Amino acid sequence: xxELSICQAMLTQVEEIAQREHASQVTRILIRIGPLSGVxxxxxxxxxxxxxxxxxxxSAELETELQSIRVRCQQCGAECDAETNxxxxxxxxxxxxxxxxxxxxxxxxxELTREPExxxxxxx
Amino acid sequence: xxxxxxxxxxxxxxxxxxxxxxxxxxxxxxxxxxxLQNLLNANDHQAAHNREHFDRHQLLTINLMSSPGSxxxxxxxxxxxxxxxxxxxxxxxxxxxxxxxxxxxxxxxxEAVQITTGTACHLDAHMxxxxxxxxxxxxxxxxxxxxxxxxxxxxxFDLGQHLNITLLSVxxxxxxxxxxxxxxxxADHVLITKSDLLVMLDDFNTEKAEQAVRxxxxxxxxxxxxxxxxxxxxxxxTWLDEQVQKQAERRAKGETTNPKLQTEGIHMxxxxxx
Numbered sequence: 127x128x129e130l131s132i133c134q135a136m137l138t139q140v141e142e143i144a145q146r147e148h149a150s151q152v153t154r155i156l157i158r159i160g161p162l163s164g165v166x167x168x169x170x171x172x173x174x175x176x177x178x179x180x181x182x183x184x185s186a187e188l189e190t191e192l193q194s195i196r197v198r199c200q201q202c203g204a205e206c207d208a209e210t211n212x213x214x215x216x217x218x219x220x221x222x223x224x225x226x227x228x229x230x231x232x233x234x235x236x237e238l239t240r241e242p243e244x245x246x247x248x249x250x
Numbered sequence: 251x252x253x254x255x256x257x258x259x260x261x262x263x264x265x266x267x268x269x270x271x272x273x274x275x276x277x278x279x280x281x282x283x284x285x286l287q288n289l290l291n292a293n294d295h296q297a298a299h300n301r302e303h304f305d306r307h308q309l310l311t312i313n314l315m316s317s318p319g320s321x322x323x324x325x326x327x328x329x330x331x332x333x334x335x336x337x338x339x340x341x342x343x344x345x346x347x348x349x350x351x352x353x354x355x356x357x358x359x360x361e362a363v364q365i366t367t368g369t370a371c372h373l374d375a376h377m378x379x380x381x382x383x384x385x386x387x388x389x390x391x392x393x394x395x396x397x398x399x400x401x402x403x404x405x406x407f408d409l410g411q412h413l414n415i416t417l418l419s420v421x422x423x424x425x426x427x428x429x430x431x432x433x434x435x436x437a438d439h440v441l442i443t444k445s446d447l448l449v450m451l452d453d454f455n456t457e458k459a460e461q462a463v464r465x466x467x468x469x470x471x472x473x474x475x476x477x478x479x480x481x482x483x484x485x486x487x488t489w490l491d492e493q494v495q496k497q498a499e500r501r502a503k504g505e506t507t508n509p510k511l512q513t514e515g516i517h518m519x520x521x522x523x524x
Contacts, residue, residue, distance in 0.1 A: 128372050128403035136289050143283055153280050157289065164406040164432040165289075197467065211428040213435075213467040221464040231289045231406070237282045 129169040132231075133177040140236055144182045149238035152183040156235045160193040160228040161210050167192060195228030293407055296375035300382065300410025305506050307387035310497040311395065313409055313509065315433055316417035317426075318399030321443040321477060323351045325417065326394055328477040330358045333487060337391040337494070342381045344373040344398045351396065361385060372403035375410055391494065401426070405433040413438040413493060414509045420444050420454045427462035435466045438510050439473065439489060446476040470510070 136157070144152055159167050167190040174188045195208045199215035200223060206216035208228070214221045288294055304311045314322045323343075330339060341362040343351040352364035363381045365373060378395065387393070395411060397404040416437035418426050421444060427434040434440065440463050442456060460472045471489060475482030500506060 128370075128406060131370070131372075131374065132289055132406070135292055139285070139287060139289075139291055143285060147281065147283060149281070154282075162432055162435065164402065211431040211462070212465050213431075214465055221467055222469060223467045225467070233285045233287045233289050233291075235282050235284045235286075237280050239280045 129165060130173040130177060132165055133170055133173040136233055137177055137181050137183060139233055140183050140186075141181060143236050144238055147238055148241050149182070150241050151239045152186045152236055153239060154187045154189060154237035155183060155233070156189045156191065156237075158191045158193055158230045158232040158234050160230040161195055162225065162229040163231040165231055191234065193227050193230045196226040197223035197228075198226050199223050290407065293375045296379055297408035297410040300375055300378055301412070301506055301508070303382060303387065304393065304410060304412070305501060307390070308498070308501055309387060309390045309393055310413070310494050311393045311409075311411045312413045312415060312493075313395045313397055313404075313411035314415045314417065315397045315401075315404045315436070316399060316419070316443075317401045317422060320399070320417045320419040320422065322396050322399070322417055323354055324477040325441065325443060325475070326355060326396065327358055328480075328483070329487070329490075330355070330360050332483065333490070334359065338389055339392045339394065340385055340387075340390045342373075342378060342385075342393065342395045344377075344396060346370075346398065361389075367398060371398060371400050372407050373397050373409060374407045378409045392490075401430040401433050405436045408509065411509055412497060412507050415439050415441060417441045417443050418459065420447050420451055423453075424455050424459035425462060427459065427466060431466050434463055435468060436510060437463075437468060437470050439471050439486075440468070441482075441486065442472065442474045444476060444478075445474045445481050446478045 136155070140152055140155060159165055159170070171188060171190070178184050178186060195210065195213070196205060197208045197213050197215070198205045199218060199220055201220040202215060202218040204215055204217035205226065208216070213223055213225065215223055314325070316322055326341060339360050341352070341355045341360060343355065343362055343364045345351060345364070345366060346368065347366055349364045352362040355362035363384050365377050365381055367373065367377070373395065395409060414436045416434050418440065420442060442459055448454060456474055463472055473482045473485045475486055
């Protein structure tokens, strides 16, 4: 349910970037999401089709790169793949692990079309 | 924060920034801009601002999260009754509708601000900031934030709190931490509430519940507690005393603390940048 709030927050950031880059249109947004971020990519995708209306990203595509869950054991140092509700060490079974990846909620990149005027002539 | 400190830059993406790859041109003439910001950047900024408020006013802020009806308000009522003489407390209540919970807290002689979110399933840092303007933070030692009853969404939003408590009532089942890992991972203390009902429930295994929490790589204490008969309160209140003390020590050194999850995340990202 909170995916719509997150989507709106994302679009605010995208709008700022588009303005800073003098873009007329955003064509693609790439995000990276880990399963432990608490955000469901499918729901975010649905929310995006609603939230993008009327924004600079009205015709943009939202692409999600799902990140895998990896943990590093603080006892034996092993690195393992893990599941959302089982983050223990795959080697020694200790529960004291650190998450290396899997909780990302990142705006990775934005593809945009610049205003038709020549690039680099801006005063920045 | 994360867009400036570089904690999101990893070995895998650093080249995009360092080698002029930030504005890579695509075949169709459009421009790809690397961003690498947290999606909740605006919320995180506001949360950091809130945390500065709390620190400046020398208070400890604790966010309570759980499903609806797990006993958050009841826990606060009994806690207030027990330590009212020791600490000056305030409460921010989050619900979709009604002032009911704030009224219950006010009856205990403690200031409470009710946030009604309408349809929103969680509190965010902006709502908290708005509520703070209705409170006199100088008159508080501990601020409790009772989040909207929901085991999913509140975990994703930093409010500026120092610590998270996640509650699990025994009627909900001992496998809840396995079913809702994100919110239990965020806990600095897990309270298994309504322990007085255990005599009537033969299918809740406290050890199993704790094991499910440990499987999430959570080292936080897990305490069996009842706001009705007082079981576990000594442990809970001793922990609370320690946290107030730790916050005072941090303030003396000009330091602060983020809720467990964010600290861990930043730490890990920092390791990645090596």
